[in-house]
Amino acid sequence: MDSTIIGVSKNIQRIRELIDQVADTGLNTVVYGETGVGKELVVQNLYQKSNRIGKPFVKVNCAALPDTLLESEMFGYEQGAFTGAERRRRGKFEQASGGLLFLDEIGDMSLPLQSKLLHVLQGGDFSPLGSEKTVKMGAWVIAATNHDLETDMVNGDFREDLYYRLSTIKIHIEPLRKRPDDIPYLIDHYVKTYTAQFDGKQLLTPSQQVIDKLAAYHWPGNVRELQNVLKRLMILGNGEDSLDDMLMGPPARSRDGELATVADQPPSTAEFLGFDLHKPQDLESLSLKKIKKKAMDHVEKEVISYVLEKTGWNRSKATKVLNISYKTLLYKIKDLGIEPPENPADKS
Numbered sequence: 609m610d611s612t613i614i615g616v617s618k619n620i621q622r623i624r625e626l627i628d629q630v631a632d633t634g635l636n637t638v639v640y641g642e643t644g645v646g647k648e649l650v651v652q653n654l655y656q657k658s659n660r661i662g663k664p665f666v667k668v669n670c671a672a673l674p675d676t677l678l679e680s681e682m683f684g685y686e687q688g689a690f691t692g693a694e695r696r697r698r699g700k701f702e703q704a705s706g707g708l709l710f711l712d713e714i715g716d717m718s719l720p721l722q723s724k725l726l727h728v729l730q731g732g733d734f735s736p737l738g739s740e741k742t743v744k745m746g747a748w749v750i751a752a753t754n755h756d757l758e759t760d761m762v763n764g765d766f767r768e769d770l771y772y773r774l775s776t777i778k779i780h781i782e783p784l785r786k787r788p789d790d791i792p793y794l795i796d797h798y799v800k801t802y803t804a805q806f807d808g809k810q811l812l813t814p815s816q817q818v819i820d821k822l823a824a825y826h827w828p829g830n831v832r833e834l835q836n837v838l839k840r841l842m843i844l845g846n847g848e849d850s851l852d853d854m855l856m857g858p859p860a861r862s863r864d865g866e867l868a869t870v871a872d873q874p875p876s877t878a879e880f881l882g883f884d885l886h887k888p889q890d891l892e893s894l895s896l897k898k899i900k901k902k903a904m905d906h907v908e909k910e911v912i913s914y915v916l917e918k919t920g921w922n923r924s925k926a927t928k929v930l931n932i933s934y935k936t937l938l939y940k941i942k943d944l945g946i947e948p949p950e951n952p953a954d955k956s
């Protein structure tokens with residue numbers, strides 16, 4: 609399989625350097641990045657450049673299995689360790705001995721399993737379930753995640769000691785929208801790949817105009833989404849209409865990756881309520897009580913205004929529809945700042 613890392617951005621250049629520097633060291637590494645950004649690709653590159661190539665490359669997906677299964681998958685078990693354990697099974701940790709153990713989606717691992725993993729990393733050995741023996745842990749451990757583990761740590765979702773144990777080296781892959789210069793190179797690479805792959809089929813090559821459009825798009829699914837869009841474009845057509853159908857929502861981000869203001873786009877509920885979930889420094893403003901009050905006020909104001917408008921500001925009718933007392937309605941109108949229309953047809 610082709611595992612060339614394509615790209616010319618600073619971020620990708622730095623990652624190539626890091627891979628060369630780290631590959632032979634066997635230092636524990638965490639690869640960070642959004643979904644589809646190339647985390648597994650980076651891990652494969654680390655392996656291929658290391659002196660462990662030819663030794664096992666063992667991947668454990670920490671998000672794919674419930675806790676007990678994940679535990680037995682990692683550590684293995686003896687015959688009879690639990691009902692259904694008909695014969696001994698080597699765990700992934702043992703299989704990876706001398707090679708590379710890739711813990712994918714480490715941010716999704718439960719706290720109890722995090723403790724067990726930490727124990728293994730500290731002691732260098734472990735016992736399969738139901739076994740007295742200890743097995744030496746001789747693998748190079750690389751983890752990947754789309755979580756921000758430092759935030760998870762602050763929130764108590766990720767063990768601090770495990771974080772420091774795992775992340776001697778940190779490799780952060782930026783989302784594609786923050787490195788748009790890579791997009792034309794990726795397109796070129798995948799156009800060649802698919803032309804070879806769909807040998808004999810008449811494929812369309814994206815025009816410069818389409819490439820420009822793709823380079824300006826915000827790519828929430830990153831390189832994986834780019835691959836899918838390209839494949840469909842090359843097979844189904846090059847037209848702008850079909851392209852717009854394939855891209856999710858408006859290209860609402862500027863080239864530096866920040867959300868651009870789109871005039872006719874309604875604000876998100878969070879934005880409306882005055883807090884920004886992308887700014888962790890706003891933690892003080894996240895009083896649930898205050899937010900609830902604000903949200904309730906907003907909903908009440910909308911509903912009461914609507915009912916008043918529909919009843920032609922007939923307050924008695926409105927109280928019946930809203931199922932509240934006349935006094936409450938008057939109070940709400942004042943408190944929520946509900947304005948009557950220019951010529952209120954006040955029939956109450």
Ligand SMILES: Nc1ncnc2c1ncn2[C@@H]1O[C@H](COP(=O)(O)OP(=O)(O)OP(=O)(O)O)[C@@H](O)[C@H]1O
Nearest residue numbers: 612613614615642643644645646647648649831832
């Ligand atoms: N810089 C790149 N050059 C070439 N191909 C890339 C690059 N980045 C990602 N890809 C390709 O994009 C696809 C998705 O990458 P990968 O599976 O490594 O992402 P990931 O970060 O592990 O995603 P997820 O979080 O969903 O597991 C793969 O086919 C990979 O080869």
Ligand SMILES: [Mg+2]
Nearest residue numbers: 647648712752
């Ligand atoms: Mg992955």
